[in-house]
Amino acid sequence: xxxxxxxxxxxxxxxxxxxxxxxxxxxxxxxxxxxxxxxxxxxxxxxxxxxxxxxxxxxxxxxxxxxxxxxxxxxxxxxxxxxxxxxxxxxxxxxxxxxxxxxxxxxxxxxxxxxxxxxxxxxxxxxxxxxxxxxxxxxxxxxxxxxxxxxxxxxxxxxxxxxxxxxxxxxxxxxxxxxxxxxxxxxxxxxxxxxxxxxxxxxxxxxxxxxxxxxxxxxxxxxxxxxxxxxxxxxxxxxxxxxxxxxxxxxxxxxxxxxxxxxxxxxxxxxxxxxxxxxxxxxxxxxxxxxxxxxxxxxxxxxxxxxxxxxxxxxxxxxxxxxxxxxxxxxxxxxxxxxxxxxxxxxxxxxxxxxxxxxxxxxxxxxxxxxxxxxxxxxxxxxxxxxxxxxxxxxxxxxxxxxxxxxxxxxxxxxxxxxxxxxxxxxxxxxxxxxxxxxxxxxxxxxxxxxxxxxxxxxxxxxxxxxxxxxxxxxxxxxxxxxxxxxxxxxxxxxxxxxxxxxxxxxxxxxxxxxxxxxxxxxxxxxxxxxxxxxxxxxxxxxxxxxxxxxxxxxxxxxxxxxxxxxxxxxxxxxxxxxxxxxxxxxxxxxxxxxxxxxxxxxxxxxxxxxxxxxxxxxxxxxxxxxxxxx
Numbered sequence: 151x152x153x154x155x156x157x158x159x160x161x162x163x164x165x166x167x168x169x170x171x172x173x174x175x176x177x178x179x180x181x182x183x184x185x186x187x188x189x190x191x192x193x194x195x196x197x198x199x200x201x202x203x204x205x206x207x208x209x210x211x212x213x214x215x216x217x218x219x220x221x222x223x224x225x226x227x228x229x230x231x232x233x234x235x236x237x238x239x240x241x242x243x244x245x246x247x248x249x250x251x252x253x254x255x256x257x258x259x260x261x262x263x264x265x266x267x268x269x270x271x272x273x274x275x276x277x278x279x280x281x282x283x284x285x286x287x288x289x290x291x292x293x294x295x296x297x298x299x300x301x302x303x304x305x306x307x308x309x310x311x312x313x314x315x316x317x318x319x320x321x322x323x324x325x326x327x328x329x330x331x332x333x334x335x336x337x338x339x340x341x342x343x344x345x346x347x348x349x350x351x352x353x354x355x356x357x358x359x360x361x362x363x364x365x366x367x368x369x370x371x372x373x374x375x376x377x378x379x380x381x382x383x384x385x386x387x388x389x390x391x392x393x394x395x396x397x398x399x400x401x402x403x404x405x406x407x408x409x410x411x412x413x414x415x416x417x418x419x420x421x422x423x424x425x426x427x428x429x430x431x432x433x434x435x436x437x438x439x440x441x442x443x444x445x446x447x448x449x450x451x452x453x454x455x456x457x458x459x460x461x462x463x464x465x466x467x468x469x470x471x472x473x474x475x476x477x478x479x480x481x482x483x484x485x486x487x488x489x490x491x492x493x494x495x496x497x498x499x500x501x502x503x504x505x506x507x508x509x510x511x512x513x514x515x516x517x518x519x520x521x522x523x524x525x526x527x528x529x530x531x532x533x534x535x536x537x538x539x540x541x542x543x544x545x546x547x548x549x550x551x552x553x554x555x556x557x558x559x560x561x562x563x564x565x566x567x568x569x570x571x572x573x574x575x576x577x578x579x580x581x582x583x584x585x586x587x588x589x590x591x592x593x594x595x596x597x598x599x600x601x602x603x604x605x606x607x608x609x610x611x612x613x614x615x616x617x618x619x620x621x622x623x624x625x626x627x628x629x630x631x632x633x634x635x636x637x638x639x640x641x642x643x644x645x646x647x648x649x650x651x652x653x654x655x656x657x658x659x660x661x662x663x664x665x666x667x668x669x670x671x672x673x674x675x676x677x678x679x680x681x682x683x684x685x686x687x688x689x690x691x692x693x694x695x696x697x698x699x700x701x702x703x704x705x706x707x708x709x710x711x712x713x714x715x716x717x718x719x720x721x722x723x724x725x726x727x728x729x730x731x732x733x734x735x736x737x738x739x740x741x742x743x744x745x746x747x748x749x750x751x752x753x754x755x756x757x758x759x760x761x762x763x764x765x766x767x768x769x770x771x772x773x774x775x776x777x778x779x780x781x
Contacts, residue, residue, distance in 0.1 A: 162487045169490065170449060170483040175553070177567070177675065178457045180511045180590075181464075181472045185426065188222055189511065189591055195229050196592075196612045196650060200240035200250075207249035211300060220305045220340040227256035231264060232615050233649055248299035255296040255309050258289035262316060286317045297330075304338045307331035311344035315353060324348055339376045342367050343383060350387050360384050361406050368413065378417045379431035381410035386434050386463060389441060411438050415447070424456030433460040433475075440478070445485040452479050457512065513590040514672050515569040517549040518542055518664055520582040520633075527687045530576035535568050538676065540684040542665035549573075549584075550678050554689055570597060578602030583632040585664065587655060589672035594651035596658070598625075600632055610651035622646045633662045717767055725764055732757035 184192060191202040203226055210219035230237040230253065237257065240250045262285035266278055274282075293313060297306035310327045313319070319327075324345075331341040342364075349355035349363050364384040371377035385407040401407075414435045421428035432455045439448040464471035464478075519526050523539040526547045530537055536552040551568040573586050577599045584599045595609035606625040608617070619642070626641035635641065641661050647654045652672065659666055668677045678684045736757050739750030 165487040200236045251296040304334035308340040382414040385410040429458035519584040533572040533575035535572040536689040540678040540681040594655040729760045
């Protein structure tokens with residue numbers, strides 16, 4: 151362990167619970183959270199109904215809401231990528247519908263890139279390239295039809311610009327597409343971001359051309375337009391996605407990167423905290439602030455982001471953008487803590503909107519343990535998380551995590567799901583398995599725990615292809631072994647199903663003969679509070695957990711900690727006497743040259759522990775003593 155870390159560790163331990171305490175909780179963070187109307191349309195499309203999507207896009211066309219329309223089209227096309235039945239039905243019913251044609255055009259581009267993958271060209275096979283170019287060729291008439299059915303719409307030309315990027319279109323073709331796009335909307339953000347990609351160095355332009363394009367667009371953009379953040383996208387492309395300068399010489403673009411960050415900070419200040427519209431460039435801004443080691447500005451930007459994380463840029467660093475967002479946010483808190491003097495108090499912004507406990511669309515988690523509530527409660531005494539249990543059946547228990555007003559320091563900076571962390575702990579040494587189930591609007595999943603180990607994990611995603619058969623069969627075999635199923639093939643079939651994640655999750659529980667999930671699972675984070683027999687197991691400290699584990703009767707649900715009987719006089723006398731002896735020994739140990747530093751430190755630590763115990767007992771005693779007002 152490095153010495154600088156050891157020197158700053160006391161600051162982290164002291165300030166970790168305070169710095170960033172006003173950030174939204176980890177469980178509230180959602181990636182690419184859709185608004186209510188889009189969420190409704192996506193859910194209906196997943197179920198095969200294109201009606202809400204039709205109404206949604208028709209409204210954006212009627213009111214010329216081109217930016218909003220562009221975002222809706224991209225999400226609907228992504229939803230149709232692996233579940234196109236609803237879009238096919240829409241086109242069969244209304245082949246000349248400009249909205250359906252637009253989604254189809256964007257879908258064609260998505261299908262081509264799905265085969266090519268986002269990998270660099272050197273990592274893409276010849277067969278992949280051939281299929282990629284063939285699909286792009288097939289997309290040309292589809293894009294043309296979408297543009298012709300609604301001539302005022304700039305979104306087909308954003309799709310055309312993306313097509314030019316993949317098809318290696320010459321510059322003259324790109325310029326024609328760009329002229330068509332700006333003729334319809336000169337400040338369309340989606341068209342500008344597509345053009346920026348074409349002009350960057352890794353495609354068909356250069357760093358200079360990319361920065362000049364972005365800065366020119368920002369200079370002519372209206373006040374408050376997201377185009378003021380376009381230079382930030384260029385800076386991110388330059389510094390992160392292309393690894394920045396390749397030599398030790400002074401970076402010629404460093405001043406332009408710094409100016410882009412400054413401009414984006416000013417733009418962010420014009421949007422409300424948690425704004426969905428500003429989420430895209432704010433997530434990029436955080437990353438650029440981290441590269442500049444501006445930790446306090448990064449923490450303030452995380453406050454402004456709230457729960458609205460985005461896939462880009464976090465997907466560039468791992469397969470789970472949400473987890474990358476949470477890990478980096480936690481790292482920023484640690485960096486700020488290391489730079490805060492030990493005896494000072496971290497400053498808090500005065501105008502911070504209180505964060506919601508949970509955001510609509512955020513993932514919810516619920517566990518089903520093959521044990522009675524009292525057994526689960528005794529096993530979870532030392533898990534470090536407050537839990538609520540409720541009987542699911544005569545032999546099974548529902549479990550959910552309960553927010554702690556004062557969470558344990560060990561969990562403040564942890565970005566792991568609290569229920570999953572708790573299950574990892576309370577299943578240790580137990581014979582019964584536990585299934586931790588997670589649900590979000592477009593995806594559902596589970597993790598299987600047994601004897602403190604995660605044996606299998608799986609996820610159904612409405613926007614992803616069917617899972618690999620071998621992986622699904624392995625997971626099905628683990629489930630069948632623990633839940634006593636003779637034939638794992640029906641479970642494998644459920645694991646490989648696509649289209650309706652929530653239904654597949656429920657089907658799995660039925661196949662395993664487990665209790666069904668409560669009806670409102672996924673709509674709010676705590677759903678067991680209304681069930682009969684629900685009880686809360688309050689988080690214990692380490693020593694209290696050990697004590698309760700040894701003293702609680704088998705089969706009893708331990709009472710909540712915090713209520714202490716008055717200490718008898720003998721308890722006080724013994725500890726005060728011991729403190730006096732240890733304090734004298736500590737003074738003698740540090741002042742006597744014949745006593746080693748290790749022995750003196752041990753005695754001092756014992757004295758401090760006793761002093762802390764007496765102080766806490768005295769504070770509790772004063773809190774229990776009733777105060778009387780003078781007459």
